[in-house]
Amino acid sequence: MSEQSNLEKILSSGKFAVTAEIGPPRGADPTEMIELARKIKGSADAFNLTDNQTAIVRLSSIGSAVLLMKEGIEPVIQMTCRDRNRIALQSDLLGASAIGVKNVLCLTGDHHTFGNEKSAKGVFDLDSISLLNTFKNMRDTKKQLSGEELDSAPNIYLGAAENPFATPYEYRAIRMAKKVKAGAQFIQTQAIFDLDWFERWMAEVRKMDLHEKVHILGGVIPVKSAGALRYMKNKVPGMIVPDALIGRMNRAEDKKEEGIQICIEMIERLKQIEGVHGVHIMAVMWEQIVPRLVTDSKLMPRTSV
Amino acid sequence: MIIGERKKVSEIAEMLAGKKKILVSGCRTCVAICMAGGEKEVSELSSALMLISDRDGLGWKMEENVVERQCEKEWVREIDDKIRNADAIVSLACGLGAQTVADMYPEKEVYPGLNTTFLGVPEEQGVWSEKCLACGECIIHTTGGICPVSRCAKSMRNGPCGGSSNGKCEVDPDTDCAWVAIYDRLKLQGRLDMMTDVIEPKDWSKSHSGGRRKIVRKDLLIQPTDSSGKEVVE
Incomplete structure (x- = not known):
């Protein structure tokens, strides 16, 4: 059997993991992304490469993975069901595995009406859960979805997202259980701003023993302004942002520094929650702050297992 | 209609x-x-x-x-x-x-x-909403009588996506999330266990994805010569 990913080794050894997100550029020139990768490499165990996030056309996740692996970064490629049918998804998984990608995050994907190709035909042949199940079977049984045998199986560590802040709230832990059943080995959650809410959800997760079946990484987003928090509260579907947090940002003199402090506090508290096995930092358009966040949360150094 | x-x-x-x-x-x-x-x-x-x-x-x-x-x-x-x-x-x-x-x-x-x-229904005077995609394989008995194929923007088969906000769809805050509706319906019927299984991907070959569809009912044909299903253009 091929070698496990660094992320899998860290999580299965019981260590607290750190993942962070890199958004590929909106063009064919990867120079800035590569420079960024050189700066923040070493501050996370693996880096998620988004798949046309919010349906904005960007350099592909797998293409970015090829470039960043050369820089010594371990990628988690994100794959959504929005733009590819089961033929393309399975093919891309085989391609990703062949070039050495070992972590995949299976997503349904933001709807394309959010993006910059609104006239697109949404595919949604599969959903996140059937995608997980398909990839799991490809790996474990060497069979593609139709049941036909593959010449060889992909080597892949499977992740999924879960959003404790979306409706129906009481279904969210059950839905994560479905993802685990379907093949998820690690979970990266939606960004957490309401920690009390998240803790209530984690209590449900523990009641179902899910924290023993899957590695949960709490999602965090560092923000630079109260406006950004308000935007997420009001405009981003499936997010809960407490007014108290917006107030705290409003009162802060140095908003950026306050945003960093809020994020660090969040990470510190997530470390204390039973069943949380890591953090996932989504520093959208602010990736260079990741090393500072990880250092100040006393999660450095990150070492390969 | x-x-x-x-x-x-x-x-x-x-x-x-x-x-x-x-x-x-x-x-x-x-x-x-x-x-x-x-x-x-x-x-x-x-x-x-x-x-x-x-x-x-x-x-x-x-x-x-x-x-x-x-x-x-x-x-x-x-x-x-x-x-x-x-x-x-x-x-x-x-x-x-x-x-x-x-x-x-x-x-x-x-x-x-x-x-x-x-394909939809009149909801009230002047309001119509989509409720069927003619996908060729009805499964609403598994979803509380609510069609997720047409009523969910992503045709999800395994429950709501992460964009379901206050019971509304991420695509349009005026549209109900189909899966919240399904959850509520199944809860009312005491059948929430139906939402815990991993549902296999849909067989889209029965929809337009399988090519243009045609039904030939041999028992109803007047001219048996038409039984190949070949289109007769007058």
Whole structure:
């Protein structure tokens, strides 16, 4: 059997993991992304490469993975069901595995009406859960979805997202259980701003023993302004942002520094929650702050297992 | 039923440039009930086109009529003379009615006066909503009688996505999340356990993805020679 990913080794050894997100550029020139990768490499165990996030056309996740692996970064490629049918998804998984990608995050994907190709035909042949199940079977049984045998199986560590802040709230832990059943080995959650809410959800997760079946990484987003928090509260579907947090940002003199402090506090508290096995930092358009966040949360150094 | 929405009069007028004898033909079935292509709408569109013709000196001769069911040849035949007499037919029926006329009179130019929007139901006066995609394999007995294929923007089969906010869809905050509705329905029925299984991907080959669909019921065929399902064009 091929070698496990660094992320899998860290999580299965019981260590607290750190993942962070890199958004590929909106063009064919990867120079800035590569420079960024050189700066923040070493501050996370693996880096998620988004798949046309919010349906904005960007350099592909797998293409970015090829470039960043050369820089010594371990990628988690994100794959959504929005733009590819089961033929393309399975093919891309085989391609990703062949070039050495070992972590995949299976997503349904933001709807394309959010993006910059609104006239697109949404595919949604599969959903996140059937995608997980398909990839799991490809790996474990060497069979593609139709049941036909593959010449060889992909080597892949499977992740999924879960959003404790979306409706129906009481279904969210059950839905994560479905993802685990379907093949998820690690979970990266939606960004957490309401920690009390998240803790209530984690209590449900523990009641179902899910924290023993899957590695949960709490999602965090560092923000630079109260406006950004308000935007997420009001405009981003499936997010809960407490007014108290917006107030705290409003009162802060140095908003950026306050945003960093809020994020660090969040990470510190997530470390204390039973069943949380890591953090996932989504520093959208602010990736260079990741090393500072990880250092100040006393999660450095990150070492390969 | 089939829900349609009339195209803008200006758009229809533009399509008719250079024509003289124009027949506006509606349908008394679905599009009449959704108030897009029935008797009243045919008359309104004819008058509006006449006004444009008078204003711009186009010299259009308008004729109007409403067929009982424009998707059935028998009913279309009843207006044979009117169709033969026109050099442009604006169909205010759905795409099925418009194509029935077009296929029966291949030498005639047929213009769609409305957009066939979806298979849906009237919710209240003036409100219609989509509830079926004609996917070819109904599964609503597994989802509390609510179709996630048509009512979820992502046709999710395994429960709501992460964008379900306050019971609404991420695509449109005025649209109910189908999966919240399914959850509530199954909860009411005491069948929430139906939402814990991993559901296999849908077999889209039964939908349009499998190619154009056709049903041939041999028991109903009048001419057995048609049993191959080969289309007979009259």
